[in-house]
Amino acid sequence: MVCIVTGCAGFIGSSLVDRLIAQGCRVAGIDNFSTGQHQFLEGALKNPLFRLIEGDLLDLPFLTQAFFGGDMVFHFSANADVRLGTEHPRRDLEQNTLATYNVLEAMRANNIKQIVFSSTGSVYGEAAVIPTPEDAPFPVQTSLYGASKVACEGLIAAYCEGFDLQSWIFRFVSILGERYTHGHVFDFYKQLKTDPAKLRVLGNGKQRKSYLYIQDCLDGIQLAVEKANDKVNIFNLGVDGYCEVNDSINWISQTLEVQPSLEYTGGDRGWIGDNPFIFLDTQKIRSLGWVPKASISEGVVKTVEFLKSNEWVLEAR
Numbered sequence: 080m081v082c083i084v085t086g087c088a089g090f091i092g093s094s095l096v097d098r099l100i101a102q103g104c105r106v107a108g109i110d111n112f113s114t115g116q117h118q119f120l121e122g123a124l125k126n127p128l129f130r131l132i133e134g135d136l137l138d139l140p141f142l143t144q145a146f147f148g149g150d151m152v153f154h155f156s157a158n159a160d161v162r163l164g165t166e167h168p169r170r171d172l173e174q175n176t177l178a179t180y181n182v183l184e185a186m187r188a189n190n191i192k193q194i195v196f197s198s199t200g201s202v203y204g205e206a207a208v209i210p211t212p213e214d215a216p217f218p219v220q221t222s223l224y225g226a227s228k229v230a231c232e233g234l235i236a237a238y239c240e241g242f243d244l245q246s247w248i249f250r251f252v253s254i255l256g257e258r259y260t261h262g263h264v265f266d267f268y269k270q271l272k273t274d275p276a277k278l279r280v281l282g283n284g285k286q287r288k289s290y291l292y293i294q295d296c297l298d299g300i301q302l303a304v305e306k307a308n309d310k311v312n313i314f315n316l317g318v319d320g321y322c323e324v325n326d327s328i329n330w331i332s333q334t335l336e337v338q339p340s341l342e343y344t345g346g347d348r349g350w351i352g353d354n355p356f357i358f359l360d361t362q363k364i365r366s367l368g369w370v371p372k373a374s375i376s377e378g379v380v381k382t383v384e385f386l387k388s389n390e391w392v393l394e395a396r
């Protein structure tokens with residue numbers, strides 16, 4: 080079994096690579112290192128089961144060649160930064176939607192029939208139903224990132240129908256843990272390292288968000304791929320709860336033993352398109368037997384501990 084992992088040097092992709100090779104799969108990892116880190120692949124590169132193919136998903140002839148001999152694709156590359164969408168309106172379309180189209184075309188050319196896709200809870204926009212189940216309507220998009228991922232999901236489903244592919248689409252909440260390189264814990268850590276006495280918080284700190292620890296995320300993905308067998312399998316992944324940004328600030332401050340004064344930028348959202356309340360209904364994946372092991376606070380603390388012992392990532396992105 081040869082698994083192809085796109086975004087293999089990223090936070091989630093590299094963690095998936097390590098797990099797949101530990102389970103004895105041969106892995107061909109593809110990355111252009113735009114946000115990925117060579118250090119995350121240090122272990123994998125020592126393993127003969129892993130092969131790194133450096134290149135860009137937007138280059139279809141390259142991708143078609145890179146997919147040769149693959150059995151299944153884990154498509155985990157993307158522009159994963161939701162916040163900066165309006166500064167680069169083209170980026171989400173290219174890095175997410177067009178890259179996914181290329182992945183599907185390269186699969187078709189190589190007769191690869193199975194794809195696992197990292198989507199996002201952002202596809203629900205500002206959900207009318209909370210906790211939000213997989214079949215909730217999402218008529219209005221609030222971020223270019225979410226919009227681009229909706230388009231990816233649509234393309235994948237249409238290729239499943241049109242070219243007899245099978246897919247597993249995962250809508251994650253924000254993921255935390257080792258190798259985390261973007262998001263609020265990263266931003267707060269970076270600020271507190273510069274000045275432990277002061278923290279600037281986007282919004283009013285009362286935004287309610289759900290998070291999930293990386294290893295629980297990978298457990299969920301692997302279980303669903305093993306057990307769900309529809310043509311298009313869609314699963315939310317997140318813990319059964321949420322916290323306020325202010326709670327997370329407390330956990331981070333306690334772990335770092337600092338007591339910063341907080342300066343809020345104000346408003347009920349941190350940036351244009353920020354969703355002030357994210358909480359996904361995960362009954363569907365739980366019915367397969369999945370239960371996340373780490374709580375949100377444990378995930379935050381593990382992330383801070385990772386950043387403390389890997390401060391090089393602060394400069395790498």
Ligand SMILES: NC(=O)c1ccc[n+]([C@@H]2O[C@H](COP(=O)([O-])OP(=O)(O)OC[C@H]3O[C@@H](n4cnc5c(N)ncnc54)[C@H](O)[C@@H]3O)[C@@H](O)[C@H]2O)c1
Pocket residue numbers: 085086087088089090091092109110111112113114115116134135136137154155156157158159174178197198199200251252253254255260262
């Ligand atoms: N981290 C989260 O909280 C989160 C939440 C929901 C969904 N997701 C999704 O999970 C996936 C992985 O996210 P992540 O947090 O690991 O992000 P990341 O930025 O750490 O990883 C993305 C990887 O893809 C690579 N890449 C990007 N564009 C590429 C291109 N054109 N060609 C080749 N490689 C390219 C980058 O170099 C990087 O290694 C993404 O699809 C993201 O949208 C992440």
